[in-house]
Amino acid sequence: QQPVQSPQAVILREGEDAVINCSSSKALYSVHWYRQKHGEAPVFLMILLKGGEQKGHEKISASFNEKKQQSSLYLTASQLSYSGTYFCGTENTGFQKLVFGTGTRLLVSP
Amino acid sequence: KAGVTQTPRYLIKTRGQQVTLSCSPISGHRSVSWYQQTPGQGLQFLFEYFSETQRNKGNFPGRFSGRQFSNSRSEMNVSTLELGDSALYLCASSRAGAQDTQYFGPGTRLTVL
Numbered sequence: 001q002q003p004v005q006s007p008q009a010v011i012l013r014e015g016e017d018a019v020i021n022c023s024s025s026k027a028l029y030s031v032h033w034y035r036q037k038h039g040e041a042p043v044f045l046m047i048l049l050k051g052g053e054q055k056g057h058e059k060i061s062a063s064f065n066e067k068k069q070q071s072s073l074y075l076t077a078s079q080l081s082y083s084g085t086y087f088c089g090t091e092n093t094g095f096q097k098l099v100f101g102t103g104t105r106l107l108v109s110p
Numbered sequence: 111k112a113g114v115t116q117t118p119r120y121l122i123k124t125r126g127q128q129v130t131l132s133c134s135p136i137s138g139h140r141s142v143s144w145y146q147q148t149p150g151q152g153l154q155f156l157f158e159y160f161s162e163t164q165r166n167k168g169n170f171p172g173r174f175s176g177r178q179f180s181n182s183r184s185e186m187n188v189s190t191l192e193l194g195d196s197a198l199y200l201c202a203s204s205r206a207g208a209q210d211t212q213y214f215g216p217g218t219r220l221t222v223l
Binding site: 002029030032034040041042043044047049087089091095096097098099100101102103 | 114143145150151152153154155158165166168200202207208209210211212213214215216217
């Protein structure tokens with residue numbers, strides 16, 4: 001049930017855009033996105049719920065395709081502070097537990 | 111308001127020993143989930159407790175157990191430690207569970223020698 005994230009790692013220059021994908025083999029009820037900086041706890045970015053409701057960060061957007069069981073996180077005009085590992089967490093319909101992917105490491109350089 | 115706290119922050123144990131980790135959730139949060147984080151494996155779900163009941167469980171052996179108290183504080187126990195148990199153990203609290211924002215604690219770094 002662990003979701004699959006891609007890419008595993010990405011390097012950007014400041015100001016560039018990035019997309020991180022998350023896919024599940026089972027029907028999704030919700031998708032969560034978190035960012036973890038080295039040595040710190042994961043921090044909430046966004047929740048996307050089945051039906052279209054979104055809750056989260058103002059400067060980061062995401063999509064949730066229920067039919068394809070996928071979500072994508074869009075980071076635009078990246079800043080140095082965006083560096084870290086991004087995790088998607090998926091709650092499959094009927095399971096009520098949040099399972100995280102292995103993460104995408106993002107490095108933004110000046 | 112105060113965040114999620116975990117104690118201890120660091121632990122060194124030897125194989126065969128047992129260990130108990132503690133997590134105090136944000137006030138008002140009734141759900142506590144535990145995750146094991148190792149390089150390359152991401153966050154592996156251990157279990158979730160809600161109102162003192164284990165509501166969900168991941169694919170870990172029975173050596174990993176937990177409980178939750180009436181004040182929502184949770185403990186995780188690992189018995190007969192193995193070298194592969196070395197990891198960062200994170201707990202996360204939320205109001206109602208998987209559909210809510212998870213607030214993570216700083217983690218307990220466990221090293222098994």
